[in-house]
Amino acid sequence: MKKNETEAAKAANYPEEDLSRLSRLLRLEKVSSxxxxTNVLSDVSLYVDKGEFVSIVxxxxxxxxxxxxxxxGTVRPRSGEVRFEGRPIVGRDPADVVRECRISHVPEGRLLFPRMTVYQNLMLGAFTTRNKKRKEERLAYVMELFPRLAERSRQSAGTMSGGEQQMCAIARGLMLEPxxxxxxxxxxxxxPNIVARIYETLEKINKQEGIAVLLVEQDIHHSLRMADRAYVMQTGRIAAEGRGAELLESELVRKAYLGL
Ligand SMILES: Nc1ncnc2c1ncn2[C@@H]1O[C@H](COP(=O)(O)OP(=O)(O)OP(=O)(O)O)[C@@H](O)[C@H]1O
Ligand SMILES: [Mg+2]
Structure with missing residues (x-):
């Protein structure tokens, strides 16, 4: 949604709730995909606001x-809308979505280039800018967040431990300035001790840089506690949503995930 459209909506006295919808960072409206x-997602609606930390379990x-x-954008929805700052992004080239919206996706299984060094993997994350100085500054920032990567910048990514590889994948995602x-x-x-460190770093990134985070996890304890808001997914649908800590106490989560 362009700024003037939001202004026009304000002028037309839209209810407050509609106005906040217009300014959402990410919004999915009845997405099936x-x-x-195989149909996997059915009528999924959710949103992430600017600077929010949202978990999906x-x-x-x-x-x-x-x-x-x-x-x-690597899987195209059959129906529904995906909007980033009000603009529809369905059907756009995934590379353009990354470039223009600066949505960084740290994929399941990390998908690093195992024969390339940590440094080379990280630099690939900054593909949207040619400005060398900016890349170097960003590199210094992610290395400060994950000092282990600085120590291992010349090591090939595939020879690092699982935790180090995950740090490298997150750092590569951050090189985009998402x-x-x-x-x-x-x-x-x-x-587990590295997971705790990674989560601490995610909180820091979210709070200090104001980067919105959408975290998908099976480990519900940590992820629900950290989140501003969260959604529970069951067989392709949103089964519950709410504040993270509240959901952790909910009947649904206690029964389905904690066996209580
Ligand atoms: N590339 C694919 N082609 C066909 N079906 C797929 C593909 N990827 C996933 N699926 C199917 O889609 C459904 C949802 O899978 P998805 O990977 O999104 O679940 P998930 O919640 O991420 O699971 P996990 O916790 O195991 O990572 C599954 O039934 C899976 O078999
Ligand atoms: Mg998965």
Whole structure:
């Protein structure tokens, strides 16, 4: 939504709730999506506001990764709307979405280039800028966030531990200077003390830089506690939404995920 459209809506005395919808960073409206022959997401509606930390939890196969792929445009929805700052992004080239909206997707399984060095992987994350000085400054910033990467910048990414690789994938995502950082199960295959460090860093990025975070996790304790708001996904649908800590106490989460 362009600024003047929001202004026009204000002038037309739209209800307050509609106005806040117009200014949302990311909004999905009744999105259905999937792969050839299978429907995975059904009527998914959700939003992320500027600077918000939003978590999505759900068990295996719930459609969490498909959701992130649908936002970044590698999976195209069958119906529904995906809007970034009010502008529709469905059907746009995923590379343009990255470039123009600065939505960074840290994918499940990290997908680093294993034979390339940490430095080279990180530099690829900054592909949207040619400004060398800016890239170097950004590199210094991510290395400060993850000092382990500075120590290992010449090591090939594939020879690092699971936790180090995850740090590298997140740092590569941050090289873009994202407005929205989407992370798909950063705790997967990472030892618990490193997971805690990664989460601390995510909170820092969100609070200090104001980067909105959309975190997909099976590890519901951590992710719900950290989140401003959260959604629970079950078989491709949003089964519940609310403040993270509230959801952790909810009947649905206690029964379905905590076995209580
Ligand atoms: N590339 C694909 N082609 C066809 N079906 C797929 C593809 N990727 C995922 N699916 C199917 O879509 C459904 C949802 O998968 P998805 O990976 O989005 O779930 P998830 O919530 O991320 O699960 P997990 O917690 O295991 O990562 C599953 O039934 C899966 O088999
Ligand atoms: Mg997944």
């Amino acid at each position: 999937g792969y050839e022959g 759900g068990s295996n196969g719930a459609g969490k990764s498909t959701l992130l792929r649908t936002i970044s 407005r929205l950082l989407m992370l798909d199960e950063p705790s997967l295959g990472v030892q």
